Amino acid sequence: MSRSKEAFKQAKEVIPGGVNSPARAFAAVDSDPLFIEKGTGALIYDIEGNEYIDYVGSWGPMILGYNHPQVIESLQQQLMKGTSFGAPTEVETELAKLVIGAVDSIDQVRMVNSGTEATMSALRLARGYTGKDKIIKLKGCYHGHGDSLLVEAGSGVTTLGISGSPGVPDEIAEETIVAPYNNLEAIEEIYNTYQGQIAAVILEPVTGNMGVIRPQVGYLEGLREITATNNSLLIFDEVMTGFRLAYGGAQELYEIEPDITTLGKIIGGGLPVGAYGGKKEIMEYVAPAGPVYQAGTLSGNPLAMAAGIETLKLLQQPGVYSMLEEKAAKLEKGFKDNIKQLEVAADVSRVGSMFSIFFTDKQVIDYKTAKESDTDAFTTYFKQMLAAGIYLPPSQFESNFVSLAHVEADLDATIEANYNALAKVKKKQEG
Numbered sequence: 001m002s003r004s005k006e007a008f009k010q011a012k013e014v015i016p017g018g019v020n021s022p023a024r025a026f027a028a029v030d031s032d033p034l035f036i037e038k039g040t041g042a043l044i045y046d047i048e049g050n051e052y053i054d055y056v057g058s059w060g061p062m063i064l065g066y067n068h069p070q071v072i073e074s075l076q077q078q079l080m081k082g083t084s085f086g087a088p089t090e091v092e093t094e095l096a097k098l099v100i101g102a103v104d105s106i107d108q109v110r111m112v113n114s115g116t117e118a119t120m121s122a123l124r125l126a127r128g129y130t131g132k133d134k135i136i137k138l139k140g141c142y143h144g145h146g147d148s149l150l151v152e153a154g155s156g157v158t159t160l161g162i163s164g165s166p167g168v169p170d171e172i173a174e175e176t177i178v179a180p181y182n183n184l185e186a187i188e189e190i191y192n193t194y195q196g197q198i199a200a201v202i203l204e205p206v207t208g209n210m211g212v213i214r215p216q217v218g219y220l221e222g223l224r225e226i227t228a229t230n231n232s233l234l235i236f237d238e239v240m241t242g243f244r245l246a247y248g249g250a251q252e253l254y255e256i257e258p259d260i261t262t263l264g265k266i267i268g269g270g271l272p273v274g275a276y277g278g279k280k281e282i283m284e285y286v287a288p289a290g291p292v293y294q295a296g297t298l299s300g301n302p303l304a305m306a307a308g309i310e311t312l313k314l315l316q317q318p319g320v321y322s323m324l325e326e327k328a329a330k331l332e333k334g335f336k337d338n339i340k341q342l343e344v345a346a347d348v349s350r351v352g353s354m355f356s357i358f359f360t361d362k363q364v365i366d367y368k369t370a371k372e373s374d375t376d377a378f379t380t381y382f383k384q385m386l387a388a389g390i391y392l393p394p395s396q397f398e399s400n401f402v403s404l405a406h407v408e409a410d411l412d413a414t415i416e417a418n419y420n421a422l423a424k425v426k427k428k429q430e431g
């Protein structure tokens, strides 16, 4: 038995399913997970010492690559001062200022400990601010595991093939109305049916959790207009896209200002952080400035702030986002050439350094079209890539992440492995 298999067996005795977050279990690709020992740059090593070129990046945060020396140094300095005080520290203000400087729609920001906490808190704030109860979420978008948002969710939930979850009361789920992504008429219809009752629309402006899908031209503009007209709020969940697609997130790229933005992943530089922010008028509803209660013993944790601050500072360097774009564009072109040459029914969907390969010949615009992908083909592809030393997110319905640490040789090796893996898919499909 391999060491990872043995480690998984032991973990399963003491942790539900052997993992602390379901997607890690590799169930969607009919495999056992690798247990990871360490990472450096774009590479990770399993506990047997095997090396992989990694495109998971801890599901998004590791945009600089693993163990960036400046982030480590910053963490070491904070570590010597103390790990948590439950009292205000200046590093919290420093990270808040960096976030506000980056994202135009944010005047004030509250730090929390995860993306889930950020979206849960953002919904409470939207409801408290508007005095309305219903939320519109989009099918296939994932916003963490809060009750109101675990309704027809994407990511792990999609992958496991369950809708919602036992333990989420129907009364709560009923306050969430689900619409397809990239469909403005559906949103208008909901506003007509539930006039004066919708607190907010929440979405991933570019989706990652059902695979990468871009907003169609005019879609985000339409959402901005409909929500404003109806006195409800537009919430961009940029936990994945924030500081990833541009320094100012998807809202910078598409030039749309939401009312509330949720952040996470990159702003913690690999430590547990989430945040939600928006215009001062809205954020001053949050306690202790206002009546909407939200708190956290470890919120604004100095170690996490230190990693976040250093990460954001490094992302301010000129040319960072064009470098990410170049690297990801190279992979896209290489993969697309391979797909064409081998005549596989697949396509690459990419925005900046986020991309997915959908194994379908249809155009993917929403959850329904994403789900038409051939997941058996993906499983074959995934296993071949892993055997070739390329570590991918273990599901068709996830995003790959390119980091600044991926070098030309990594990209070339990945494109070559992609060719061989696609050839295997093709062979299997032809039976």
Ligand SMILES: *Cc1c(COP(=O)(O)O)cnc(C)c1O
Binding pocket: 113, 114, 115, 116, 117, 119, 142, 143, 144, 145, 204, 208, 209, 237, 238, 239, 240, 264, 265, 274
């Ligand atoms: C990852 C993610 C979350 C959840 O964040 P956690 O830190 O895992 O709780 C929420 N929304 C989006 C868009 C995400 O990608």
